[in-house]
Amino acid sequence: MTHVAVLPGDGIGPEVAAEAIRVLDALGIGHSEHAFGGNAILAQGDPLPAETLAACREADAVLLAAVGLPELEGEAVRPEQGLLGLRKELGVYANLRPARAPGIDMMIVRELVGGLYFGAKGTRDDGTWFDTCEYSRPEVERIARRGFEVAAERGGRLTSVDKVNVMHTSRLWRDVVSELGARSYPEVLLEHALVDSFAMTIVQSPQTIDTVVTENTFGDILSDVAAAVTGGLGLAASASLGDEGPGIFEPVHGSAPQIAGRGIANPAAMLRSLALLLSHGLGRFDEAAALEKAVDTALAEAPTPDLGGTSTTSDVGDAVLRALEAARTL
């Protein structure tokens, strides 16, 4: 029996997860919910309880909404550590973040379990605090390979983004990507870009971008920029994949504490993440395509405040279920 582990998390997380759960139920897909993030810290002192990790490992796929509580920001034990820990434990090193709007169709392939967020960090005797960015050749090669493969299935163009003019790790990054491209993916047109000016390219000419591969921190930041130019964080979905085992399917956005509890969060990013789960995680391609389409229909019919409308989170869910029924997917 197919089983999805659902991690609703914090803030708007449970609100948008509820709409995804309605779709899972309508499709007859089994699921269970597990404590994760800030709520798990408050209840049991651990953002990634052992029970939650075990359930994720056993599932066919993980559907994660968002974590983060303002009262825990900057504390020693934080919700975000649970998210980083889960990604590391499941080995999901490749985070695919599509950004689409009329005339724009880009895909950011973000390295997800290395670099600055996972390197040695601490405080020295002289009072200096530090984080370090480290990458090994195999870590760069596996994400580069994923980038080339995604590009080959799309428009055949890959932009590798780094900071080779300053960062030591970027020199390794650029060498590995170039070598792999020349050796194994001659059909993919490879370009390199520096992260600062590439951020400007995303804002000024997003329609020129096909597939992007980049390291963890740059991908984190650039994917929010890409979301901003394609309708906002309420729409941006992602798939976090390894070589085997369950993937994590998660919106790009966070727990949005300013709008939490009001029932107005846009569930589209979450529902599109579920569509990625159906296709990449479960191989249910027809249902994935139908859900993508249903979300587009629902957004046109019932836009939430982030899109200039007045619909609620559950209005969008209602419209999605209606559209799936109309398409005879249910």
Ligand code: NAD
């Ligand atoms: P955020 O993504 O939560 O919010 C940024 C802006 O986008 C806010 O204006 C918010 O209202 C809006 N927004 C986000 N999602 C929306 C949605 N579905 N519908 C409508 N509007 C939406 O980023 P932040 O405010 O920087 O972070 C808040 C918390 O979330 C922090 O604790 C952070 O660590 C956490 N966070 C978690 C994840 C995750 O769980 N994957 C991702 C990013 C941030």
Ligand code: IPM
């Ligand atoms: C994201 C988030 C996370 C990240 C944080 C909350 C750990 O910003 O998924 O984009 O940096 O990966």
Ligand code: MN
């Ligand atoms: Mn982010």
